[in-house]
Amino acid sequence: MVPERLKEHLGRTYGISEPVIQQIWDDLLAYHQQSPEEYIRHRHLELQDQGLKNDQIYHILRKEMRQRLFPGPELTVRQVRRIIYG
Known part of the structure; x- marks a missing residue:
């Protein structure tokens, strides 16, 4: 409410x-x-739909995670990749 x-x-x-x-x-x-994992998965798909490649996307996601109202943990590119692909 x-x-x-x-x-x-x-x-x-x-x-x-x-x-x-x-x-x-x-x-x-x-x-x-959204949990950090939910945000990353959802945003990854949005950025792919914009035609960006994964190498660009991983760095964008790391930056965006630091800028969120309630930032998640500092993630490496490898951690971002694991969240997306398991």
Whole structure:
């Protein structure tokens, strides 16, 4: 449930409805509740769909993991590869 004050602020500031605010809130929570492994697997597929090669992707994922709101552990390229491929 979206905190009432935040809901009011977003509605006033951006003119969006309560259902839209709730949907945004749910999406944000789902994004930030992903485990590092879930995030890496999901993001790997997104980056592949953009045409990037694994060597590029591994370094992007390592950087993104350090920049997350709740960063995961510092991972090596090998650890990233193992998360993706087992």
